[in-house]
Amino acid sequence: MRADFTLSAYREMLSNLRGAGYAFSRFGGLDIRKRQVLLRHDVDQSLQAAAIIAEAEHELSISSTYFLLLRTEMYNVLSPDGRDAIAAILYHGHQVGLHFDPTAYDDDPQGLSNGLELECDILERVTGRPVEVVSFHRPASSLIGKQNEIQGRINAYGERYVHDIGYCSDSTGRWRYGHPLEHDAVRAGRPLQLLTHPIWWYRDEPVDLQRRLESFLSDRTKRLDRELAANCKPYRSVNPLEPEAN
C-alpha cells in the first residue's frame, strides 16, 4: 500500500481502521482485549498543522491526543497563534499531552524530574486541563518500552503502549513498521498505538515531503516577516506590511 501523505489519505486511513472494527481510544482507556487505536500526534513543527488534523478528525467523530513541545524553537504555546491552535484542538474534542525533550536536561535525573513537572504545570495552565499523558521527543532507545507511568502520568512509550500492543509510526515521513492497515496487530485484531506527525498530513497536494517542509518553512518565514514589520518601525519602513492573504 502506498504511503500517500495527504489530508484525504489520512482521513481514508482512519475510516479504513474504523471499517476494520477499530475504535479510537485515549491512552487511559486502553483495553488490551479490544480493537482499539490509541491515536497520538507528536507536534514537532507546527501547531497550525495539528489544528487542521484535529478538525479533520472531529469531522470523523474521532478523538486523539496531541503532544506539545515547550522547549522548541518551532512554535510557542503562549503566542496568539499558538493559543488559537490549542483552543481549536481542544474545541474539537481532543486531549493535549506533553511532548517532552529529555535532552534539554543534560541526563541529570533530578533536573529531568523537575523539568517534567515544570513543563506539565505550564501546559496545564495553558490548556486548563490535566496533563495525563507524556511522550518523549526523539527518545534514546533506553527510554522506550520501560515504565508505564512517569511521575503519575501515562508514558506513551511505556511497555504497555509499545510492546504489549502494536506500535506504528510515520516518523521521518515513512511507515517504519509498515502501513497501519497492514500491521500485524491490526491483522490479528489487537490494539494499536498509531503515532503520526501532523506536518506530513495537513495539506492535500501530494507533493514530496521535502517540498512539504519547504512550503511550511516559507509560510513560517512570511509570518515572522509580518510580525517584525508590525512591531519594529525601522524594519517596517523598508518592508511595509502587506494586507494578509487569506
Ligand SMILES: [Zn+2]
Ligand atoms: Zn517529537
